[in-house]
Amino acid sequence: MVGGGVTTAANGVAWAMIASREALVVDGSPEARRYGGDVTRDEDLFRFDDVVVERFGIRALDGFTACVPATGVTGVAGPSGSGKSTVLRLCNRMEVPTSGQVHFRRTDIATFDPLALRRQVGMVFQRPTPFPGTVRDNLLAAVPHAGRSQMDAALRRASLDLTWLERDATALSGGEAQRVCMARTLITEPDVLLLDEPTSALDAETVHAFEDSVTELTRNGLAVLWVSHDLAQLRRVADMVLRIENGRYAGEERFGGVPGHEEG
Amino acid sequence: MDGDVSIAGLATSLALIGVAAAISLWQRLGLERQILWAATRALVQLLLVGAALALVIEPGRPLVWSWLWIVAMVAYAGDVARRRAPEVPGLLWLAILAFGSGAVITLGVLFGFGVMPLEGRTLVPLAGMMVGNSMTATVLVARRMVEEVRDKRDEVEARLALGQPARQAATPYVRAALRSAVTPQIETTKATGLVFLPGAMTGLILAGVPPTQAVLVQAVVMFLVLGAVASTTVVIALGLVRRLFTPDHRLRWLPRPAER
Known part of the structure; x- marks a missing residue:
């Protein structure tokens, strides 16, 4: 079996090659369809039941049905415009289904208070979105009375530290800004993290550092839903990948048995 | 009152619209029709409003x-x-x-x-x-x-x-x-x-x-x-x-x- 870590560049590439060769792909198999279909499991984090999202007469999702397991990193892959981001946005109620249902831990997500839900289910966006002001201001925007130790913890989890606090958040590089956004999300202490192509604006080196810090976070029990158009990346970081095409579930790849990201 | 404008005075002031239109012609701005239309429209609107206002706010009107x-x-x-x-x-x-x-x-x-x-x-x-x-x-x-x-x-x-x-x-x-x-x-x-x-x-x-x-x-x-x-x-x-x-x-x- 493949070595655990799979987070360094070399390992990642090797793993991607092996993964595709070893036919972990179960697209369209009866199991996959069943799993993507109406089988509910206790440990499901999110379940999508025949979800349709329509905007200006265009269907972003067209009967999407799938389950997201409760732990580890779940990737969401598909061509651009396939509805990946919409799936993610349904998970923190930035979007609501036109029809169908989304369940979060077996409860209809529509019944949650959206503001409380969003603190439990944090989101990091494709483009870094630092707010004007210092890094400290950014953290306080998330938790207005955050203490120094709380800030320290959040910064560390995003591979930063307290020396960053007084830096101008809008003058940082893409990778730095994205880590600040990550810290800003983590300071609300979510137990689920939604990542919407978080590395697409970053250079290769930063990408791997970002992947490493997410892997680290999952070790501490954070569940991650990671949207990416980059299947190789998802193979590096995810335990399972949901595929989506034309707004519909299009199979999944499960990397089950991969010793869950134990760094070698 | 000192500031009263006679009809003749109003007509004379239209010469200024003529100036604007002439500049448009001279510089080929193609705006002369619009200038004339705007001036006419403004005048008609003002006359109508003036008449209506006179009705509305004349002393003794509720x-x-x-x-x-x-x-x-x-x-x-x-x-x-x-x-x-x-x-x-x-x-x-x-x-x-x-x-x-x-x-x-x-x-x-x-x-x-x-x-x-x-x-x-x-x-x-x-x-x-x-x-x-x-x-x-x-x-x-x-x-x-x-x-x-x-x-x-x-x-x-x-x-x-x-x-x-x-x-x-x-x-x-x-x-x-x-x-x-x-x-x-x-x-x-x-x-x-x-x-x-x-x-x-x-x-x-x-x-x-x-x-x-x-x-x-x-x-x-x-x-x-x-x-x-x-x-x-x-x-x-x-x-x-x-x-x-x-x-x-x-x-x-x-x-x-x-x-x-």
Whole structure:
């Protein structure tokens, strides 16, 4: 079996090659369809039941049905415009289904208070979105009375530290800004993290550092839903990948048995 | 009165329109028809308004006619705002509400505290000044709000995603829009008398009122306008927050303006 870590560049590439060769792909198999279909499991984090999202007469999702397991990193892959981001946005109620249902831990997500839900289910966006002001201001925007130790913890989890606090958040590089956004999300202490192509604006080196810090976070029990158009990346970081095409579930790849990201 | 304009005088002043049209012809701007049309239209509109105003505010006429005039003016202004900023959802009623609130606040102070006598001849022109001068700021704040929130959608949603309520998430953009809409009026207020002589004062002086008296009226009008601009724009900005966000704290999708 493949070595655990799979987070360094070399390992990642090797793993991607092996993964595709070893036919972990179960697209369209009866199991996959069943799993993507109406089988509910206790440990499901999110379940999508025949979800349709329509905007200006265009269907972003067209009967999407799938389950997201409760732990580890779940990737969401598909061509651009396939509805990946919409799936993610349904998970923190930035979007609501036109029809169908989304369940979060077996409860209809529509019944949650959206503001409380969003603190439990944090989101990091494709483009870094630092707010004007210092890094400290950014953290306080998330938790207005955050203490120094709380800030320290959040910064560390995003591979930063307290020396960053007084830096101008809008003058940082893409990778730095994205880590600040990550810290800003983590300071609300979510137990689920939604990542919407978080590395697409970053250079290769930063990408791997970002992947490493997410892997680290999952070790501490954070569940991650990671949207990416980059299947190789998802193979590096995810335990399972949901595929989506034309707004519909299009199979999944499960990397089950991969010793869950134990760094070698 | 000293400032009376005769029909012959009016006709002579049309020569100035001739100057504008001639320049357009000379420089081949192709605007001469528009200039003539604008001048004719303005003249006809003013004559009609003058006749109607004479009916509404002539001494002895019940004040209710003046109030009706103001209601019609506010409704019309709402429609103009909507047409000038079609990309702003539901602006008609919001603008009507804003002009209405502006009128209540500013006219309430002026008449409630007896700054001006409450008569048709004061009520209608002051309300006109208030609505007319807040119009630009109203359209400006509405467009700016929509632009800000649409262009910074990522940032707004990042705030919402942190669990901020819509009102709080919108605050920086409300502030930016309000500042941009109110600042020009502050500048105008500062420059009054130095850079330009404003309309009300000029009109009064032309009509033969002593300048010392005219400037007092103008000061009241300036304060009225500044107060009106601030109150109408804040109603628009806060009202728009409710239109741009859903009750469950999502940012609505805003179509991009089709043509620009």
